[in-house]
Amino acid sequence: MNTNPLVQADRRLSDLALALPGAARVFHRHGLDFCCGGRATLSEACADQDLDLEQVLRELSVEPSAGEPAARWVEAPLAELVEHVLERYHAGHREELPRLVAMAEKVERVHADKSSCPHGLAAHLQLIADSMEEHMQKEEQVLFPMLLAGRGRMAAMPITCMREEHDDHGRNFVKLRALAQDYAAPAEACATWRALYQGIEQFVIDGMEHVALENNVLFQRALSG
Structure with a gap:
C-alpha cells in the first residue's frame, strides 16, 4: 500500500525525483528515464515500459534514503x-x-x-x-x-x-x-x-x-x- 501522500501516479517523473530523495534509485532500478524523459507521468511511463504501476508506487513509498529532496x-x-x-x-x-x-x-x-x-x-x-x-x-x-x-x-x-x-x-x-x-x-x-x-x-x-x-x-x- 502507498502510504506517502507525495507519491501519486499522475505526478511527473521529474517532480517525483525532485520531491523524493529515494525516487532516483527506484526509477533507475526499473529503467525509467526521469531526466530527459521526466515530463511523462508515472502512470504513463509505467504503461510505456509495461511495468506494474502499483509495485512501483509501493517502492517509491518505502525506498530508504539518507539524502534530502532536490526540491530545496x-x-x-x-x-x-x-x-x-x-x-x-x-x-x-x-x-x-x-x-x-x-x-x-x-x-x-x-x-x-x-x-x-x-x-x-x-x-x-x-x-x-x-x-x-x-x-x-x-x-x-x-x-x-x-x-x-x-x-x-x-x-x-x-x-x-x-x-x-x-x-x-x-x-x-x-x-x-x-x-x-x-x-x-x-x-x-x-x-x-x-x-x-x-x-x-x-x-x-x-x-x-x-x-x-x-x-x-x-x-x-x-x-x-
Whole structure:
C-alpha cells in the first residue's frame, strides 16, 4: 500500500525525483528515464515500459534514503544551486570517471578470453568522460557565468544546446547500462569487475540526477528569472 501522500501516479517523473530523495534509485532500478524523459507521468511511463504501476508506487513509498529532496534547490539562491552542481556533480564526475575507465580497461585486459567479458565498456566510458568534460566546460565557461550575472533570459540558445547534449548523455547512459550487463556481474567476476559494475550503476544514477536538476530546476529558473 502507498502510504506517502507525495507519491501519486499522475505526478511527473521529474517532480517525483525532485520531491523524493529515494525516487532516483527506484526509477533507475526499473529503467525509467526521469531526466530527459521526466515530463511523462508515472502512470504513463509505467504503461510505456509495461511495468506494474502499483509495485512501483509501493517502492517509491518505502525506498530508504539518507539524502534530502532536490526540491530545496527550487527556492535556494541561484549562486548556491550553481555551486552545488559544480561541487556535487562536475567535480564528482571528474573524479569518478577516470577511475571507472581504468577499472574497465583492467577487466577487459585480464578477462578478454571470457565470453562474459564486457568488451567495449572501457571505450564507451572514455567517450562519456570526454563528452561530459566538454559539456561541463561549456557550462562553466559560458552558461553559468551568464546565469550568475543575471542574464538568464538571454541564455535560451546555450540552454537549448545543453539540453540537446543532455539527451546525448541519456542515450550514453542507456548504452552504458547494457554494456555493464545491467550491473549483474557474472559468477566468474573478480572483485574489480564487481566493483566496476557497482561504480557504474552509481555513476549513472548520479548522472541522471545531475541532468534532471539542471533541466528541471536550474534551466527553468534561469529562463523565467
